[in-house]
Amino acid sequence: MKVFSSSCTFDYSWDEVSTANWRKYCPWNDKSPHVVAVDTLSRTIDNATGILRTERLITCDQSAPQWVSSLFGGSATSHVYEISYVDPASKKVTMCSTNLTWSNVLSVRETVVYQRSSTQPTTTTDFHQEAKITALCGGWQKIKNKVEEASVERFRENAKRGREGFETVLEMSRRVFSEQRDLEGQRIQA
Numbered sequence: 001m002k003v004f005s006s007s008c009t010f011d012y013s014w015d016e017v018s019t020a021n022w023r024k025y026c027p028w029n030d031k032s033p034h035v036v037a038v039d040t041l042s043r044t045i046d047n048a049t050g051i052l053r054t055e056r057l058i059t060c061d062q063s064a065p066q067w068v069s070s071l072f073g074g075s076a077t078s079h080v081y082e083i084s085y086v087d088p089a090s091k092k093v094t095m096c097s098t099n100l101t102w103s104n105v106l107s108v109r110e111t112v113v114y115q116r117s118s119t120q121p122t123t124t125t126d127f128h129q130e131a132k133i134t135a136l137c138g139g140w141q142k143i144k145n146k147v148e149e150a151s152v153e154r155f156r157e158n159a160k161r162g163r164e165g166f167e168t169v170l171e172m173s174r175r176v177f178s179e180q181r182d183l184e185g186q187r188i189q190a
Contacts, residue, residue, distance in 0.1 A: 002148040014116040031165025091116035
């Protein structure tokens with residue numbers, strides 16, 4: 001198993017980040033054209049804690065490296081199952097996802113946490129991402145290591161693009177909400 005880990009701080013409040021998170025794969029995010037569908041499977045709120053639990057299926061057109069396709073076959077369409085928890089009391093979003101496609105060859109278990117920054121001003125949000133990547137190639141340790149290393153590198157590249165795209169979504173959301181507040185303020189004054 002190989003582990004990819006990344007952290008950063010977004011210069012946006014937790015309210016902005018947790019709201020924009022649902023728009024992460026929107027059309028104006030040009031860094032995620034591979035995401036073709038996001039289907040919500042279930043959504044519930046725990047009455048005792050106020051935690052919103054959401055299950056989603058994310059469909060992607062993301063071709064595997066040519067050598068993997070030629071070795072194992074398969075389609076360019078892949079599916080990821082995601083469970084997320086939004087805790088408004090602790091200002092924390094936790095998202096756990098796992099690949100459904102190719103899961104007999106490669107297991108990718110990702111956890112993403114957005115939490116109101118405790119060390120920065122409350123206008124910032126800490127982000128932490130961790131992916132545990134395990135190649136399931138039986139006893140071929142050399143091949144297993146190569147597959148895991150290549151997968152971690154690809155994950156690193158995709159994570160960088162994902163953060164850049166999310167910054168675009170955050171900026172667009174901030175503009176939309178700002179314009180909406182301005183319009184509401186004008187209506188109240190009129």
